[in-house]
Amino acid sequence: DAKxxxxxxxxxxxxxxxxxxxxHSTISGNEYVYxxxxxxxxxxxxxxxxxKNNETNEMASLIITExxxxxxxxLPHATLRDTAxxxxxxxxxxxxxxxxxxxxxxxAVQP
Amino acid sequence: xAGVTQTPRYLIKTRGQQVTLSCSPISGHRSVSWYQQTPGxxxxxxxxxxxxxxxxxxxxxxxxxxRQFSNSRSEMNVSTLELGxxxxxxxxxxxxxxxxxxxYFGPGTRLTVL
Numbered sequence: 001d002a003k004x005x006x007x008x009x010x011x012x013x014x015x016x017x018x019x020x021x022x023x024h025s026t027i028s029g030n031e032y033v034y035x036x037x038x039x040x041x042x043x044x045x046x047x048x049x050x051x052k053n054n055e056t057n058e059m060a061s062l063i064i065t066e067x068x069x070x071x072x073x074x075l076p077h078a079t080l081r082d083t084a085x086x087x088x089x090x091x092x093x094x095x096x097x098x099x100x101x102x103x104x105x106x107x108a109v110q111p
Numbered sequence: 112x113a114g115v116t117q118t119p120r121y122l123i124k125t126r127g128q129q130v131t132l133s134c135s136p137i138s139g140h141r142s143v144s145w146y147q148q149t150p151g152x153x154x155x156x157x158x159x160x161x162x163x164x165x166x167x168x169x170x171x172x173x174x175x176x177x178r179q180f181s182n183s184r185s186e187m188n189v190s191t192l193e194l195g196x197x198x199x200x201x202x203x204x205x206x207x208x209x210x211x212x213x214x215y216f217g218p219g220t221r222l223t224v225l
Contacts, residue, residue, distance in 0.1 A: 034213075043115070043201050043216035044154070087154075096167035097142050097205055097214060101154035 002102035003027060003090040009106040012082075018075040020105050022088030025069040031092040033064060035073050037084040038104070044087065047073065078109045112138060115204050115217035123223045129190040132220045136183050136204030142166075143185040144214065145177060148199040157200075160185055161207075189222075197224045 005023045012018040024033060032051050036044040048055055048062045050071070055062045061074040075082055087104040116135045124130050136143050145157040156169040160179035177187040183204075189196055199219045205212040 036216075041199060041219070041221070043218045044203075046213055046215055049213065097144050097159050097161075097203075097212070098156045098167050098169070099144070099146075099154075099203075099214060100156070101146075103153060 002100050003031075004033075004088045004102055006086070006088055006102060006105045008103065009108065011108050011110055012075075012078045014080060014109055014111050015077055018073075018078040018082065018107055018109070020073040020075075020086050020088075020107060021070065022073070023070045024088070024090045027068055027090045028092070029068075031090045033062065033068075033071050034089045034091050034099075035060070035062065036087045036089065037082075038087070039081075039084040047086075049091075078107075080109050080111060083107060083109045115202060115215055117200075117202055117217040117220050119220060120218065121221045121223075123225065124192050125225050126192055126194060128192050129188060130192060130222060131186055131188045132200055132202075132222075134185045134187075134202035134204075134217060136185070136202075137215055140204035140206050140215075141183050142205045142207060142212070142214075143179055143183065144203045144205075145185070145187050146201045146203065147171070148201060148219075149195075149197070154201070157187065192224045194224050196222065198222060 034049040035047040038044045064071040085104040142161045144159040158168045179185045203214040203216045205214045
C-alpha cells in the first residue's frame with residue numbers, strides 16, 4: 001500500500017502558485033519523497049525529490065516538514081499545461097526500484 | 112539525451128492472443144521496471160529488471176512475463192490475453208540498482224483487448 005495520502009483534487013488559478021500537500025506520517029528515515037505528475041494518459045513525469053531539506057529545481061519547489069511527516073509541492077506560477085494528476089511517493093528502493101503509486105491529486109488549473 | 116522509448120504506442124488484440132511490448136531505456140540506464148495502469152486499479156508494479164535479472168515481481172499472474180537484454184532493452188509479454196488486460200503499459204528506467212536512483216518513464220503502450 002502507498003505510504004502517502006493526498007487530496008483527491010485541487011483547483012488553482014492560472015498564474016498563481018499551486019501548493020499540493022502530501023502526508024507521509026509513516027515514512028522511514030531513509031525514504032525519499034518523490035513527486036511525479038501524469039498528464040492525461042501520458043507516462044508519469046518526474047518533478048522533484050527530497051529527503052530532509054527543501055529542494056528547488058526549474059519545475060517546482062519541495063518543502064518537507066522538519067518531522068518529515070508531510071511535504072508540499074509548490075508550482076510557483078501555474079499554467080494550464082500544469083493540469084495533471086500529481087503523485088507523491090515515499091521511496092527507498094533498496095533491493096528493488098518498485099514505486100508504489102497512490103491515487104494522486106488531480107490539479108485543475110483554471111484560466 | 113533521448114528519453115525512454117516504448118513500442119508500439121498503440122495495439123489492438125483479441126482475447127486469447129499474445130502480445131510483446133518493447134522498452135528502450137535512457138542510454139546508460141541499467142534498470143527497467145514495468146507498470147500497468149487501468150482506471151480501476153491505478154498504476155501497479157509488474158516487474159523490474161537489472162542487468163538481465165528480474166529483481167522483483169508484482170502480484171500479476173504468470174501470463175505476464177518479461178526479460179531484459181544485454182543492452183538493457185526490455186520486453187514484456189502477455190499471453191492468452193483477457194479483456195481485463197486492456198491498459199496503459201508503462202516502463203521506467205533508472206541508472207542503477209540503488210533505491211535512490213530516479214526513475215524516468217516512457218510514454219506507454221496503450222493495449223486494447225477486444
